[in-house]
Amino acid sequence: xxxxxxxxxxxxxxxxxxxxxxxxxxxxxxxxxxxxxxxxxxxxxxxxxxxxxxxxxxxxxxxxxxxxxxxxxxxxxxxxxxxxxxxxxxxxxxxxxxxxxxxxxxxxxxxxxxxxxxxxxxxxxxxxxxxxxxxxxxxxxxxxxxxxxxxxxxxxxxxxxxxxxxxxxxxxxxxxxxxxxxxxxxxxxxxxxxxxxxxxxxxxxxxxxxxxxxxxxxxxxxxxxxxxxxxxxxxxxxxxxxxxxxxxxxxxxxxxxxxxxxxxxxxxxxxxxxxxxxxxxxxxxxxxxxxxxxxxxxxxxxxxxxxxxxxxxxxxx
Amino acid sequence: xxxxxxxxxxxxxxxxxxxxxxxxxxxxxxxxxxxxxxxxxxxxxxxxxxxxxxxxxxxxxxxxxxxxxxxxxxxxxxxxxxxxxxxxxx
Numbered sequence: 001x002x003x004x005x006x007x008x009x010x011x012x013x014x015x016x017x018x019x020x021x022x023x024x025x026x027x028x029x030x031x032x033x034x035x036x037x038x039x040x041x042x043x044x045x046x047x048x049x050x051x052x053x054x055x056x057x058x059x060x061x062x063x064x065x066x067x068x069x070x071x072x073x074x075x076x077x078x079x080x081x082x083x084x085x086x087x088x089x090x091x092x093x094x095x096x097x098x099x100x101x102x103x104x105x106x107x108x109x110x111x112x113x114x115x116x117x118x119x120x121x122x123x124x125x126x127x128x129x130x131x132x133x134x135x136x137x138x139x140x141x142x143x144x145x146x147x148x149x150x151x152x153x154x155x156x157x158x159x160x161x162x163x164x165x166x167x168x169x170x171x172x173x174x175x176x177x178x179x180x181x182x183x184x185x186x187x188x189x190x191x192x193x194x195x196x197x198x199x200x201x202x203x204x205x206x207x208x209x210x211x212x213x214x215x216x217x218x219x220x221x222x223x224x225x226x227x228x229x230x231x232x233x234x235x236x237x238x239x240x241x242x243x244x245x246x247x248x249x250x251x252x253x254x255x256x257x258x259x260x261x262x263x264x265x266x267x268x269x270x271x272x273x274x275x276x277x278x279x280x281x282x283x284x285x286x287x288x289x290x291x292x293x294x295x296x297x298x299x300x301x302x303x304x305x306x307x308x309x310x311x312x313x314x315x316x317x
Numbered sequence: 318x319x320x321x322x323x324x325x326x327x328x329x330x331x332x333x334x335x336x337x338x339x340x341x342x343x344x345x346x347x348x349x350x351x352x353x354x355x356x357x358x359x360x361x362x363x364x365x366x367x368x369x370x371x372x373x374x375x376x377x378x379x380x381x382x383x384x385x386x387x388x389x390x391x392x393x394x395x396x397x398x399x400x401x402x403x404x405x406x407x
Contacts, residue, residue, distance in 0.1 A: 176375040257373040
C-alpha cells in the first residue's frame with residue numbers, strides 16, 4: 001500500500017514538473033523558431049515518455065488495487081481460520097457432544113441389560129423359593145400366638161416378644177431335677193450363642209405348666225435364680241392349658257402324696273423350642289442335646305434366617 | 318416355705334446332697350452283696366436325712382429314677398442292648 005502511494009505521488013510530481021517544462025517550451029517557441037523545432041521534438045519525446053510512465057504507473061496502481069481487492073475477502077476468512085483457540089473450542093464442543101450422546105446410549109444399553117439380568121435372577125429365585133416351599137410343605141403346626149402373665153404380673157406374650165429369638169421351655173418350679181437342669185442348659189445355650197460373632201440376643205423363656213402352685217412371685221423367684229435374662233410366665237389354668245396346647249406340650253399332674261396336699265410332680269414334655277423373630281416355630285431340642293450342640297445349631301439357624309431375610313430384601317429391588 | 322418347698326437353689330442343692338448320700342449308701346451295701354431290703358435297712362439314717370431335705374414327691378421321684386437306672390444297668394450286664402428302644406419300652 002505504502003509503495004503504491006509513493007508511486008502515485010512520484011507520478012503526480014512528474015505531472016507537476018511537466019507543466020512548467022511544457023510552458024517553458026511554448027515560450028521558447030515564440031522567441032526562437034529554429035531552436036523551437038528542436039525543442040518541439042525533444043518536448044514531444046519527453047511527453048511521450050511521461051505519458052508512458054504515467055500509463056504504466058496507473059496500470060500498476062490499478063493492478064495493485066485489484067490485487068488488494070481480491071485479497072481482502074480471503075483475508076477475512078483467514079482471520080477466522082487462523083483463530084486456533086476458537087477452532088479448538090469448536091472441535092472440543094463437537095467431540096464432547098458426540099461423546100455425551102454415546103455415553104447416554106451406552107448407559108441405557110448397560111443399565112437396561114443389567115436390569116434385565118436382575119429381573120431374570122429375581123424370577124429364578126422366586127421359582128426356586130416356590131419349589132423349596134413346596135418341598136418343605138407340611139411345616140410343624142407348633143406354636144403361635146400366646147399370652148400369659150409375666151413376673152411383673154402383667155399380660156405379655158408372643159406379640160410383645162416379637163422381633164426376638166426365643167428359647168422356650170415348659171416346666172414347673174417344684175420340678176425335682178429335670179427342669180433346673182434344662183433351664184440351666186437353656187441359659188448356657190443363650191450365653192454361648194451371645195458370645196459368638198454377629199449372633200443376635202436370644203431371650204430364654206420359662207412357662208409354668210403348674211399354675212396351681214406357681215404364683216407370679218414364685219416364678220419370679222425361681223427364674224431370678226437362673227439368670228436375669230430368663231423371662232418367667234404363668235397364668236390361670238385355662239391360659240396355661242391354651243399355651244401348652246398351642247405348643248403341643250403334654251403336662252399331667254402326678255399323684256398327691258398322702259403327707260402334703262400340694263406335694264406332687266407334674267409330668268410334662270421336656271422340649272426346648274426355638275422361636276424366630278417372626279414368632280414362628282423354628283426348631284426344637286430334646287433333653288439329650290448338649291448346650292454346645294444346641295448353641296451351634298441355633299447359630300446356623302440364625303445365619304440361615306438372616307441370609308434368607310437379606311435375600312428377600314434384595315429381591316425387593 | 319422351709320424344706321417342703323425348695324424354691325431356692327441352695328435348698329435344691331441340699332436335697333440333691335442328701336439324695337446322693339443315700340444312693341451312695343445303698344450302692345455300697347449292694348456292692349457288698351446285700352439284698353435291697355438289707356441295704357435299705359442299713360441306710361435308715363441316710364433315708365431320714367434324704368426325706369428331711371426333700372419333698373416326699375421328690376423322694377419318690379428320685380428313688381424311682383435310681384431304681385430305673387439300676388435296672389438298666391443290670392440289663393446291660395445281662396447283655397441287653399439298651400440302645401434298642403424296644404428293650405426298654407414301658
